[in-house]
Amino acid sequence: MSAPPLTGLDDLFRRTLPELGTDWQPVAVPSPELVVINEPLAREIGLDPDQLRSADGIAVLAGNSVPDGSSPIAMGYAGHQFGGYSPRLGDGRALLLGELIAADGARLDVHLKGSGRTPYARGGDGKAALGPMLREYVIAEAMHALGIPTARALAVVGTGERIARAEGPVPGGVLTRVATSHIRVGTFEYAARIAAEQASATTTAADGADGKDGADADGLGVAEAANASVLNRLARHSIDRHYPAAADAENPFVAFLDAVIDAQASLIVKWMNVGFIHGVMNTDNMTISGETIDYGPCAFMDSFSPSTVFSSIDHQGRYAFGNQPPIGLWNLTRLAETLIPLIDADDDEAAIEIAKERLETYSERFSHHWMGGMRDKLGLGESSDDESIGDGALFTGLLQVMETDGADFTNTFRALATSLRGNEADLEAQLPSAAERDAWVANWRRRLDTEGRDLSQVATAMDRVNPLYVPRNHLVEEALAAAELGMFQPFEELLERTTNPYEEVPGADRFTQPAPEDFTDGYQTFCGT
Numbered sequence: 001m002s003a004p005p006l007t008g009l010d011d012l013f014r015r016t017l018p019e020l021g022t023d024w025q026p027v028a029v030p031s032p033e034l035v036v037i038n039e040p041l042a043r044e045i046g047l048d049p050d051q052l053r054s055a056d057g058i059a060v061l062a063g064n065s066v067p068d069g070s071s072p073i074a075m076g077y078a079g080h081q082f083g084g085y086s087p088r089l090g091d092g093r094a095l096l097l098g099e100l101i102a103a104d105g106a107r108l109d110v111h112l113k114g115s116g117r118t119p120y121a122r123g124g125d126g127k128a129a130l131g132p133m134l135r136e137y138v139i140a141e142a143m144h145a146l147g148i149p150t151a152r153a154l155a156v157v158g159t160g161e162r163i164a165r166a167e168g169p170v171p172g173g174v175l176t177r178v179a180t181s182h183i184r185v186g187t188f189e190y191a192a193r194i195a196a197e198q199a200s201a202t203t204t205a206a207d208g209a210d211g212k213d214g215a216d217a218d219g220l221g222v223a224e225a226a227n228a229s230v231l232n233r234l235a236r237h238s239i240d241r242h243y244p245a246a247a248d249a250e251n252p253f254v255a256f257l258d259a260v261i262d263a264q265a266s267l268i269v270k271w272m273n274v275g276f277i278h279g280v281m282n283t284d285n286m287t288i289s290g291e292t293i294d295y296g297p298c299a300f301m302d303s304f305s306p307s308t309v310f311s312s313i314d315h316q317g318r319y320a321f322g323n324q325p326p327i328g329l330w331n332l333t334r335l336a337e338t339l340i341p342l343i344d345a346d347d348d349e350a351a352i353e354i355a356k357e358r359l360e361t362y363s364e365r366f367s368h369h370w371m372g373g374m375r376d377k378l379g380l381g382e383s384s385d386d387e388s389i390g391d392g393a394l395f396t397g398l399l400q401v402m403e404t405d406g407a408d409f410t411n412t413f414r415a416l417a418t419s420l421r422g423n424e425a426d427l428e429a430q431l432p433s434a435a436e437r438d439a440w441v442a443n444w445r446r447r448l449d450t451e452g453r454d455l456s457q458v459a460t461a462m463d464r465v466n467p468l469y470v471p472r473n474h475l476v477e478e479a480l481a482a483a484e485l486g487m488f489q490p491f492e493e494l495l496e497r498t499t500n501p502y503e504e505v506p507g508a509d510r511f512t513q514p515a516p517e518d519f520t521d522g523y524q525t526f527c528g529t
Helices: 012-016 039-044 049-053 055-062 130-145 185-208 222-227 230-242 244-248 252-273 321-343 348-359 362-377 391-405 409-420 425-430 434-450 455-465 473-484 489-498
Strands: 021-023 033-037 073-075 079-081 084-086 094-101 107-113 152-163 170-179
Touching: 012 021, 012 073, 012 094, 012 230, 033 049, 033 055, 033 130, 033 489, 039 049, 039 152, 049 055, 055 152, 055 170, 079 185, 130 152, 130 170, 130 473, 130 489, 185 230, 185 321, 230 244, 230 252, 230 321, 244 252, 252 321, 252 348, 252 362, 321 348, 321 362, 362 391, 362 455, 391 434, 409 425, 409 455, 425 434, 473 489
Parallel strands: none
Antiparallel strands: 021 073, 033 152, 073 094, 079 084, 094 107, 107 170, 152 170
């Protein structure tokens, strides 16, 4: 029998940061069956899709077999969940199999989700339902096709078992996903707590050690112990892995904070530009790399409204569409707090001031990315601050008209491009308030005229950045409901359309239609993943 696939995985995170995980093994499932495999991703990262389809490959993807040399761990982290601090969360039903070294030298986590209970399970069964695993698969791959940084889905395997959920027994599934890492803001919160406890113990030992002025029981100086702390090692590991240029900065930890601030600002703008609502922006769901992760109660907005919430557990609208930018800053502030002892080990007040200065750049960074993204969506060139046709006036004005008319977010931008080709009907259908619409369109056209843009070329450029197909909520639910009954064609069709989001396909109109009102009223998403 040939060796299982995914052999040769590295365990750098586990070796470097043993405090931040627990060695653990996946739980075998009774009847694993491959449901979907991401052939393009497999080839991209140097894996053989045929090998993954083999009995040995499916056994690895299901958690029934561990690749040779793999040392799986359940990763530990803390997190602020809806603003409240939880000191110990972690992978309750997931395992890091190890790190794949791609042909270009990139290091990629290979992670199982739904692989059984771990020490962090907090009472859960450690299983995952097939539907939510397919949900993460299709949305993650759609996000990738939209150019949004994201964890990727490699495969989903059915487990051949029925697992208990509130709605009744449902088919089980295991997702294999790939990410540049699974290091989160919550990982830093967890490491900071451990490091603080270690520092306290070191100080106590130093104070009580005769003849070891300033040393702990092992002979390490307090400063040396701080440099060896798990927080310091986590920060340096994150720098090496994600932002190596920061290592050469005068203060690598400040440069690291800068880089994460910019990555998160850019990521959230990309979400907003396609009407995406993450739904659960807790600090344990926000990666240091700036990749989207944990597609639980997420959704794409149909009718535009900044207050849109779909998550069943977001009762106060904390993570509503329009609240995502300030929540990004809130989460980054929690990260900055953990870095204070690293930014300046001798002066907390000075470190806090430095961190505040860096955090104050978030709004400017966000605005820079937002304005650039909106200019692209509207086919504009250079920035302008003109009172009537400048960036701010045009962007704010359009969103106000869209909100008033309840315009479909995705279809409105495609209709704008269509209007440049002489067909006004689609835009009129999206924005029926004629006076407001016509006034805004006149300003937009005047801006395009001042830039001397060819309208047909503008329309083509807009179609390259404004998707026609996104994973609309009702289509996702339709596909998952069919999949739970063993019918996968709706899922496959949705995956095909949403991973080719810009090119119009004849006969695919239903993929562009918003959900019917009887679906949208009261629709909720859940933390099923």
